[in-house]
Amino acid sequence: MPSPQEHARREEAPGAPLSRFLNGLGALALGPVERLGESVLLFLAILRRLPFLFRGPGLLLEQIARMGVASIPLVLVISVFIGAVTAVQARYQFHGLIPDTYLGTAIAKFVIIESGPVLTALVLAGRVGAAIAAEIGTLKEKEELDAMTVMDLDPLRYLALPRLLAGFIAVPLLVVFSCLCALIGGWLVARFSFGLTSQAYVQGTRFLFSGYDVWVGLVKAVCFGGVVAFTGFQEGLRAGAGARGVGQAAMKAVVSACVWILVLDFLIIFMLY
Amino acid sequence: MSASPLIQLRDLRKSFPSNGKEQEVLRGVTLDVARGETLVIIGASGGGKSVILKHCIGLLKPDAGEVRVEGKVISSPDGVDAQTIRRRMGMLFQGSALFDSMNAGENIKFAVREHRPELSEAQLDALMREKLQLVHLSPDMSSKLPNELSGGMKKRLALARALALEPEILLYDEPTTGLDPVTAGVIDDLVLDMQRQLGVTSLVVTHDMPSAHKIADRIAMLHEGKIIFIGTPEALRASDLPPVRAFVRV
Ligand SMILES: Nc1ncnc2c1ncn2[C@@H]1O[C@H](COP(=O)(O)OP(=O)(O)O)[C@@H](O)[C@H]1O
Ligand SMILES: [Mg+2]
Numbered sequence: 001m002p003s004p005q006e007h008a009r010r011e012e013a014p015g016a017p018l019s020r021f022l023n024g025l026g027a028l029a030l031g032p033v034e035r036l037g038e039s040v041l042l043f044l045a046i047l048r049r050l051p052f053l054f055r056g057p058g059l060l061l062e063q064i065a066r067m068g069v070a071s072i073p074l075v076l077v078i079s080v081f082i083g084a085v086t087a088v089q090a091r092y093q094f095h096g097l098i099p100d101t102y103l104g105t106a107i108a109k110f111v112i113i114e115s116g117p118v119l120t121a122l123v124l125a126g127r128v129g130a131a132i133a134a135e136i137g138t139l140k141e142k143e144e145l146d147a148m149t150v151m152d153l154d155p156l157r158y159l160a161l162p163r164l165l166a167g168f169i170a171v172p173l174l175v176v177f178s179c180l181c182a183l184i185g186g187w188l189v190a191r192f193s194f195g196l197t198s199q200a201y202v203q204g205t206r207f208l209f210s211g212y213d214v215w216v217g218l219v220k221a222v223c224f225g226g227v228v229a230f231t232g233f234q235e236g237l238r239a240g241a242g243a244r245g246v247g248q249a250a251m252k253a254v255v256s257a258c259v260w261i262l263v264l265d266f267l268i269i270f271m272l273y
Numbered sequence: 274m275s276a277s278p279l280i281q282l283r284d285l286r287k288s289f290p291s292n293g294k295e296q297e298v299l300r301g302v303t304l305d306v307a308r309g310e311t312l313v314i315i316g317a318s319g320g321g322k323s324v325i326l327k328h329c330i331g332l333l334k335p336d337a338g339e340v341r342v343e344g345k346v347i348s349s350p351d352g353v354d355a356q357t358i359r360r361r362m363g364m365l366f367q368g369s370a371l372f373d374s375m376n377a378g379e380n381i382k383f384a385v386r387e388h389r390p391e392l393s394e395a396q397l398d399a400l401m402r403e404k405l406q407l408v409h410l411s412p413d414m415s416s417k418l419p420n421e422l423s424g425g426m427k428k429r430l431a432l433a434r435a436l437a438l439e440p441e442i443l444l445y446d447e448p449t450t451g452l453d454p455v456t457a458g459v460i461d462d463l464v465l466d467m468q469r470q471l472g473v474t475s476l477v478v479t480h481d482m483p484s485a486h487k488i489a490d491r492i493a494m495l496h497e498g499k500i501i502f503i504g505t506p507e508a509l510r511a512s513d514l515p516p517v518r519a520f521v522r523v
Pocket of ligand 2 (some may be wrong): 366446
């Protein structure tokens, strides 16, 4: 009979990989928790700078223009096609079951609740989120962030706050615009491909229309706008050295924004319906 | 020089993770900078000279040891806010770190406008022109963007920007690296001017030996994470420490 100590010693070798595995698992679980905590603290730190907004709204307006106005053409194109695709799909799926006069209903419902906010946000994660991450990452790399800190100019106030608020403001506006464009895209297909009258289409969109859906769409848009701007800024701050670090920061910003958008989309729908 | 040193570094230690391992960059750096002097730190590239400067101004916190400015600890969380000390320090970054999105004049005025809201735009303009003159730049170039300037002009603009906040202490990170000898000489003269005309205390990091000899009251050598020599330029020339000999000869 081996003594308990001997037993333990003999067990050490085969047990080591297991404990290493468990440690690894712990680290795997702890990593995201730690990162989430970091994100929450950064987010709150940015919000604490809100009072400074009233001293200089110029920075905010500049960011809204860069994020929002400059994204209009892209959002226009994708939204018209989203509407058109939705029209084709709705007709194909419901053909023979539901009359074409309800085409507008299906399009309006889907566009306002789902595709408008989600697809617009995903596209903006690529266009805006990546740009913010690359810009902030470059400022870090070129020591401009350090230079600001040294001159007692708070980077969260001058860089983070305007970008985050611009995300909260510009993205919902773009989503509203996107929904209108998608409805027009759907109308184009319904009218010219399926031969539905414009009147029937519009009546369809009004049928079952609810203000609550619009609210849900807007709530989503606000959250997604914050996610896109915030992940862009945070990944920029975390950027590693050199061109490679900046490139990776942009990539990570897009990936984590997309994941967060879809997770939040589910949570919001789950809670609000 | 007054009795109490303006900047005191005590047994400063700092490691950075590199390839999964901790790489100890500073292994107990102790150094005093006296009021009004120009102290030059020399040492090999990647040796941790920039890391020392960043500790002096609170951009990095040491793993162990202490940084004091005017006797006040700025390195620990319960020490005085690094912010209050920073107002009196200026730093010239290795790559100038100018704000690329702003023109030269805005680079100078931006921080001043924030910290001295009582100044009118006309007063800010006057201040900007005065600082540009101090570094021998023409006020006409104030509308240029940083990427339209040469390396030497960028360094001078960065110095003008730091001077705009009227610092008592200036930290220079390799001010002459990458410049031709003539331009480097102009920058050296400016470093000397700042000390003589404005009475600022300077801590300069460099591996440019001619420049070090020209501007330094004292030279310190950083080698393998420690200060292995500190003394006058003459003493440095006379030193027979092997790392010093090797460095001074190249
Ligand atoms: N913020 C940082 N994160 C990780 N490593 C760093 C950081 N700053 C400096 N280092 C490392 O410390 C070492 C010394 O760097 P530095 O002080 O820039 O050297 P130099 O003497 O050329 O100025 C280098 O190996 C560098 O990679
Ligand atoms: Mg350096």
